[in-house]
Amino acid sequence: MMDLAFFYFLVLGFAIFMYVLLDGFDLGIGILYPWFNQEGERDHLMRSISHVWDGNETWLVFGGVVLFAAFPTAYAGITSTFYLPIMLMLFALIFRGVAFEYRFKSDTSRPYWDFAFSAGSAIAAFCQGMLLGSIVQGVPVGVDSLSSLHWLTPFSILTGFSVMAGYALLAACYLFMKSRGRIQEHAAKLGKRLLLITILAMVIVSLWTVANQVDIRQRWFSGLNFLWLSPLPIITLVVALLAWKDLNSHATGTVHHESRPFWYAATLFLLGFAGLVVGLFPYLIPRQLTFMEAASPDSSLLFLLPGICIFVPLICAYTLWGYRVFAGKVEDYQEGY
Amino acid sequence: MDLDVAILSRIQFAFTVSFHIIFPSITIGLATLIAIWEGMWLKTHNPYYLQLAKFWIKPFAITFGMGVVSGIVLSYEFGTNFSKFSEITGAVLGPLMAYEVLTAFFMEAGFLGVMLFGWQRVGRKLHFFATVTVMIGTWISAFWIIVANSWMQTPTGYKIIDGKFEVESWMAVIFNPSMPYRLTHMVVASLITATFVVAGISAYYLLKKKNIPFAKKGLSMCMWFALVLTPLQAWIGDMHGLNVREHQPTKLAAMEGIWPAEEENVPLLLFAMPNMETESNDYQVGIPNLGSLILTHSWDGTVQGLKAVPPEDRPNVPLVFWSFRVMVGIGVGMMGIAALALLLRRKGRLYENKAFLSLVTLFTPMGVIAVLAGWYVVEIGRQPWIVYNLVRTSEIVSPLPAERVLFTLTMFVIIYSLLIGVYLYFMRKLIKKGPPSMEALEQQLIGMKAPGYALAWVKSLTTKEQQLKEQQANDQPSQAQGDK
Numbered sequence: 115m116m117d118l119a120f121f122y123f124l125v126l127g128f129a130i131f132m133y134v135l136l137d138g139f140d141l142g143i144g145i146l147y148p149w150f151n152q153e154g155e156r157d158h159l160m161r162s163i164s165h166v167w168d169g170n171e172t173w174l175v176f177g178g179v180v181l182f183a184a185f186p187t188a189y190a191g192i193t194s195t196f197y198l199p200i201m202l203m204l205f206a207l208i209f210r211g212v213a214f215e216y217r218f219k220s221d222t223s224r225p226y227w228d229f230a231f232s233a234g235s236a237i238a239a240f241c242q243g244m245l246l247g248s249i250v251q252g253v254p255v256g257v258d259s260l261s262s263l264h265w266l267t268p269f270s271i272l273t274g275f276s277v278m279a280g281y282a283l284l285a286a287c288y289l290f291m292k293s294r295g296r297i298q299e300h301a302a303k304l305g306k307r308l309l310l311i312t313i314l315a316m317v318i319v320s321l322w323t324v325a326n327q328v329d330i331r332q333r334w335f336s337g338l339n340f341l342w343l344s345p346l347p348i349i350t351l352v353v354a355l356l357a358w359k360d361l362n363s364h365a366t367g368t369v370h371h372e373s374r375p376f377w378y379a380a381t382l383f384l385l386g387f388a389g390l391v392v393g394l395f396p397y398l399i400p401r402q403l404t405f406m407e408a409a410s411p412d413s414s415l416l417f418l419l420p421g422i423c424i425f426v427p428l429i430c431a432y433t434l435w436g437y438r439v440f441a442g443k444v445e446d447y448q449e450g451y
Numbered sequence: 452m453d454l455d456v457a458i459l460s461r462i463q464f465a466f467t468v469s470f471h472i473i474f475p476s477i478t479i480g481l482a483t484l485i486a487i488w489e490g491m492w493l494k495t496h497n498p499y500y501l502q503l504a505k506f507w508i509k510p511f512a513i514t515f516g517m518g519v520v521s522g523i524v525l526s527y528e529f530g531t532n533f534s535k536f537s538e539i540t541g542a543v544l545g546p547l548m549a550y551e552v553l554t555a556f557f558m559e560a561g562f563l564g565v566m567l568f569g570w571q572r573v574g575r576k577l578h579f580f581a582t583v584t585v586m587i588g589t590w591i592s593a594f595w596i597i598v599a600n601s602w603m604q605t606p607t608g609y610k611i612i613d614g615k616f617e618v619e620s621w622m623a624v625i626f627n628p629s630m631p632y633r634l635t636h637m638v639v640a641s642l643i644t645a646t647f648v649v650a651g652i653s654a655y656y657l658l659k660k661k662n663i664p665f666a667k668k669g670l671s672m673c674m675w676f677a678l679v680l681t682p683l684q685a686w687i688g689d690m691h692g693l694n695v696r697e698h699q700p701t702k703l704a705a706m707e708g709i710w711p712a713e714e715e716n717v718p719l720l721l722f723a724m725p726n727m728e729t730e731s732n733d734y735q736v737g738i739p740n741l742g743s744l745i746l747t748h749s750w751d752g753t754v755q756g757l758k759a760v761p762p763e764d765r766p767n768v769p770l771v772f773w774s775f776r777v778m779v780g781i782g783v784g785m786m787g788i789a790a791l792a793l794l795l796r797r798k799g800r801l802y803e804n805k806a807f808l809s810l811v812t813l814f815t816p817m818g819v820i821a822v823l824a825g826w827y828v829v830e831i832g833r834q835p836w837i838v839y840n841l842v843r844t845s846e847i848v849s850p851l852p853a854e855r856v857l858f859t860l861t862m863f864v865i866i867y868s869l870l871i872g873v874y875l876y877f878m879r880k881l882i883k884k885g886p887p888s889m890e891a892l893e894q895q896l897i898g899m900k901a902p903g904y905a906l907a908w909v910k911s912l913t914t915k916e917q918q919l920k921e922q923q924a925n926d927q928p929s930q931a932q933g934d935k
Contacts, residue, residue, distance in 0.1 A: 165564030168519055172560045173484035176552045177524050183549040186541020193530025193537075194849040200531055201859045204524050205866060212870060215513045219877055261852045311733055413618045414542040425553040432561045439572050441566055 118416070119409035122184035123396070125422055131387055133173035133389050135284070135380050140167045142285025144210055145234020145278055146347060147228065149304060155297055156228060162292045162444045164214050169433055171207070183418055185408035188398040195259045196245055203241035210234030236278060243277025244270045250323060250330075250390070252400045269322060276315035280383065283308040287376040288344035290361065292444050298372075309361065313354050315385055320347075324391065329401065330393040343392060350385045354380050452487060453819055454853035457845055460532040463860040465830075467524050468865045474518030474914060476822040479638065480645025481511045482586040487826055493575060498892060499668045504582075506665070506886035507649065508679035510878060512567055517874055519560075520868075532856065536837060536847035537614045543624060544599050551595035558778065559588035590638065597637055601630040603838050604829070605698045612843075628698055632691035633829075638828050639684045640825065643785065644818025647678045651815025652882055654808040664884050665803050670811070674792035674801070688782070689745070694822040699839060700755040705771040708732050709756040717742030717754050726769040730758060768835040781821040785800035788814060 150159055163170075166331040182191040193200060213231035220227055247270035254264050284307035290298055324331045334340055357378035360371050396404045409415065485504050491499035526548065529537045537545075565573060565581040573581070608623025609616045618624055653669035656662045696703045704710075708725045709717060710732070718737030726733050743752040757765050788811060795801045802808075837844040 127745060165568045168516075168563055169557065169560035171519070171523070172552065172556045175523055175526050176549075177550040178530075179545065180532025182526075182530065182537060182541055186545055189530050189535035189541060189545075190538040193527055194532075194534035194851065197531050197849070197851055197855060197859075199861070200527055204527060205862060207523060208520040208866060208870070212516055212873070216877055219509075219513075219880065230772060257850055260850055261855075273901050327912050347662040360713070410542040410545065411612075411617045413621075414546050416548040417618065417621050421546075421550050421553050425557075429553070429557040429561070436561050436564050439569055 116418075118412060119184070119406050122180065122415060123405045123411065125426070126177065126180050126184065126424075127387075127391060129173055129177040131384065133170075133177055134383055134387070136166075136170035137175060138239075138281045138383065139163075139284040139288040139376075140170050141210075141235045141239045142283070143268070143288070144232050145239060145282040146285050146289070146304060147232035147235070150300065152296075158297055158444055159289070160214065160231070160292060161216060162274075163290065164218075166437065167211075167214060167439055169436065171211070174207075184406060184409060184410050184415060185398055188403055188408040189407075191253070191399055191403065192249070195253050196248065196265055198262065199241045199244050199248075199265055201300040202243075203238050206237035206241065208234075210238065239278045240274040243274035246277060247271075247273030247319075249400065250327070250394070252327075252404065255379070255402065269326075272315075272322070273319055276312070276319055279308055279311045279315055279387075283312045284376070284379050284383070287361075289377045290364075291373040291376050294443055294445070299364060302361045305361045306358060309354060309357055309379075312382065313350075316350070316382075320389070328392070333393055343389075345387050346385055346392070350382060353381045353385070357382070376386035392396075442450045454857060456851055456856055457848040458892050459853060459856040460851070461844065461861055463856060463863060464528055464532060466860070466867070467521065467528060467863055469768040469826070470863075470871070471518065471521040471525055472826060473819050474514050474521065474820060475589070475593070476641045476644050476819060477648060478511060478518055479589040479641035479644075480643070481507060481514065481648070482582075482891050484645055484649060485511060485640060486579075486582045486586040488580050488926055493579055498889060499664060501892060502665055502886045503669055504879045504887070505892065508567065510648075513874065513877055513881075515559075515563065517870065532849055532851070533847050534791050534849040536842075539847070540603075540838065541615075543602065543609060543616045543618055547595055547599045547602070547625075550597075551592055555588045555595065556754035559585050559592065562588070593638055593641070594634060597629075597634045598625050598630055600829075601633045602627050604633075604833055605629040606838055616838075627695050629691075632687065632694045636684070636687050636691050636825075637822075639680055640818070640822050641678050643677065643684060644822060646673045646680065647785065647811075647814050647818045648816075649673050650677065652814050653816075654811035655882070656885070657802055658805065658808045658812065663802075665886050671801065672794075674789060674796070677785060677789035678793055681782065681789050685780060685786065688779075690745060693748070696754065699832070700829075701757065701760050702766065702771070703746070704755060704757045704759075705766050705768045705832055706775040706828060707746065707754070708768065708772045709733075709742075709754055710758055712757045712759040714742070714756050715753050716740050716751050717746060719745060723772070725772050727762075727765075727768055730762075764835065766832050771828055771832045774824040774831070777824040778821045778828065781824070783816045785814065785817065785821075818832060857876065915929060 143159050147156065147159060150156055180187070181192070190214050209230040211234075213227045213234065217224060217231065219226035244265060248265035248267070250273070251264075251267065252271055253259055254262065283305065286301045286308055289301035290305055293301065324334060334343060343356075357375050360375045360378070363370065394400055396406065398408050400406050485507055488500045488504040488507075491497070492504060492889050529544075543749040562584040563576065564580040566585050569578055569581060602624055605628045607619065607627045608618060609642065610619050611617070649669050653666040653673065654667035657670065677778060692703070695706075703727075708723050710721050710730050716739065717737045719741035720732070720737040723735040723737070724733035740750055743754065744750055746752065748756050757768065789790035791807060791810075792801060795804055795807055833839055837847055
């Protein structure tokens, strides 16, 4: 049943996007960590996300189990083929996850937890970018795919750094929204730089992909396709300009929209993601396995359907509530426990 | 390198899952205790309940954090190390795990933030709601995981098409024959584990003469819980045993060290060294017929032994046999402690008997050890099958290069050893620091309530007690005294 499988393809896309957006900004906080080293700044950074990181990371587990439940063949293929980068990502996530708990309870060991948090965040983000790049490149077939280092290429390293830059941009915009004074000023400055780097990375990765991947090139440039798809890059540039304008308003002393840059950055991610899906659809593993081929039997897809339809909106609702409870600037609500 | 990737992957999974299970077995029970205390505080306004909740929420938070990070690893290991397993069972196990994430994980994570950091952001009742939600989340999470595991133990409701499982009836998959026993056994085990963690630390405080009223309250409550829970657990365990006998006779034979294909008048073995080479027990000491009585509830009931199946279909007998004895031994010890506590309470010496307090302190980690041992019985006892009698564990491993798995296994051993050390270090630190003082609780605007209520309450309690004392003119220990 094609439609049911397509529904799960959308759910998977939603899960991945939510993960990238939410854990994106809190991994980004870790990536920005080295640039905030004055008294109290790191406490502020940690506190801005300590109540939400766990929920954010749950989207990664959700993405994994949706793939497992709805597309088991793709789950088995992707996770075993990318054994080392996935394991490396998990090790990194372990370190940054426990750093939240231990950092605030430590005295002498605090620098180690700071390092674990920052390095863990950066490595996890890099691994995710590398995974993305290697999936776009395509996966070799058979036993070879398990033993080779096909996921370690110049292209995947570039996408690794690009994702790091993008996450850092999200984090800078998040901080811009959640802080005042010196930290906000610093976030605005970093945000502007990261905006430039992210846009540059998006352009290079797009051109590189189009140059090397025949299928994706044809998808974008055959017939009138490019005309239909041209809004994607155009809107991307417009949104980037708007984000720049709001971040720059801080320097000119007229900050009106402290939360807008974050939403612009999120939109940039959404647009990039859409561009990717346009290029790869309907493959889960490019040119090997489509989502229709990988789909679970109907009995499984139907069983999970009510769960998705009821709980995903509910989850979004209480997640939003959780964010609202801690709305406003960090220093206005933190007490610890 | 001639390392066996199947063995390495299995060691890695066993190691990571053993590490993980330590934490949920504490948090399921501890979340429940914290919710009880917070509820009691709302109802009675007795600040000692608030003190208990506010102290134990810290160990809870670091334990929960450890559970989260080690749990994410597991959800990916099915695919990374056992790709064929996830391919053939994905249609059954995938949706179960997806339901776990949808109905439990998100809920726990979503409300945990409010539970930990929201004391001053939301009202008292809303905070209590968050705590209860986290507690229910831990239970639901246990439910789905046990469903998935039980299905692998006693699979029902499936058909096999092209070598892959498909579900015929989800009701049969979820309510498979062993699920109810396994679920209640695990949830009660977790409650007991948390109960003894709290009791052990409370007893430690009493030995050190620190935080006396706080520790008395904790110890007293936990000993009541233990008195109810430990016999209950023995009863559930017995019923679970009957269920294992019916559905997994080979596992039961390994647990009891029974070798003949069929044995009547089974003795209960007190000591034995099961020998897989000679297919018999060395140094066997047992009580005649008691085994039959326990296993079949009849004096001379027949039990199927290990020789009923070929050697390649048997699990590692000594491991299962001894793990089972460790679990039961700790359970019996806990029951004894609960009974002893009742006896001492009658004599009014529950908080003073040093030997008893030391024993309870010693039992702080015993619940965790019993849970681990219990899981070894369940999981090793199922071998060599991954899905009982249907799929062999040896057939489902990803054909990875062995050195890669060796590398990640080494990393896991290093990282997890480091983490358990850090975890214990910070637990010790929290315990040394002790609960927040009444004055500190006083300073906090809990649930938007103005400060000043806690001490006033203690004072009123003290005056009441003093009046009572004067009336009765005896030296009944006052609960509020030690706070001054």
